């Protein structure tokens with residue numbers, strides 16, 4: 001897929017760097033300048049001290065129950081328009097399926113660097129263990145290591161990058177990918193319904209297509225944690241993302257709304273779901289792909305697992321007639337491969353590409 005073309009320059013392993021920077025006072029290394037952002041206080045952060053989790057909560061049982069389905073679909077469509085994000089409860093995925101993968105992911109990162117490096121990225125590929133999107137020596141860096149794998153279709157898997165330790169990892173990732181994919185398809189149906197479109201309209205675009213899994217490992221950072229970013233602000237290039245985090249009590253994800261950052265409090269056992277650029281475009285702006293980022297905790301690590309659902313690689317991505325019904329066309333159509341190239345170029349310049357595809361109204 002297009003993302004394979006985007007290789008990354010090798011940079012320091014952040015887990016190792018964090019150990020040196022978080023060490024004893026005498027031998028402590030300073031956090032390198034490349035990890036420090038310029039002005040952390042320039043943007044307001046809403047932390048929700050009232051116990052709210054910031055983004056709307058959607059209940060899959062209510063979506064499925066004929067009694068409550070219409071109202072919950074409307075709530076879902078409103079969450080996708082106003083926040084681009086929601087947490088999904090009662091999603092029906094067995095705890096064993098998510099728990100097994102989470103445990104295996106934790107075990108993977110506990111290994112020595114040498115062992116983890118068996119899955120290292122290779123030149124010209126995004127898959128594997130390392131950091132993504134580093135293209136110049138003066139670029140600011142994220143305080144995270146990641147493991148990116150293409151998990152579906154099965155024949156597209158490049159097992160060179162799939163951990164063999166812990167021994168259960170591959171099986172756990174396989175089962176999780178398949179169960180979560182079915183869940184994503186169901187959600188796409190409910191989202192379409194909520195927007196007044198034919199339920200199959202969105203699902204048909206994504207069913208059977210590429211699914212990528214990125215595991216983000218954010219070590220703690222004792223020094224200047226407020227100036228270090230785990231993941232720079234971005235929108236997701238794909239259609240729909242399902243996100244899990246291993247330690248729900250460590251806050252990290254922040255979502256932008258009305259110019260402010262909202263800190264998301266992950267509900268235990270819930271999925272965090274977000275709209276990607278492709279669905280913003282296909283829904284003709286009825287759903288929004290919203291900027292988000294991950295911040296770092298001073299003393300606790302955090303791990304998240306993002307599953308990205310892409311459309312068919314050779315399709316033209318543009319508003320679907322189902323979502324227009326008398327509305328003006330609000331987005332330019334682009335071939336998906338060209339779209340991805342433009343997305344990565346814009347991302348490296350700190351721009352949100354989907355904004356540039358909006359047509360003047």
Ligand SMILES: O=C(O)CCC(=O)C(=O)O
Pocket residue numbers: 214216231236243252253292293294304306
């Ligand atoms: O770690 C998180 O909470 C965010 C991850 C994310 O946005 C991504 O992987 O695209």
Ligand SMILES: [Fe+2]
Pocket residue numbers: 234235236292306
């Ligand atoms: Fe993301």
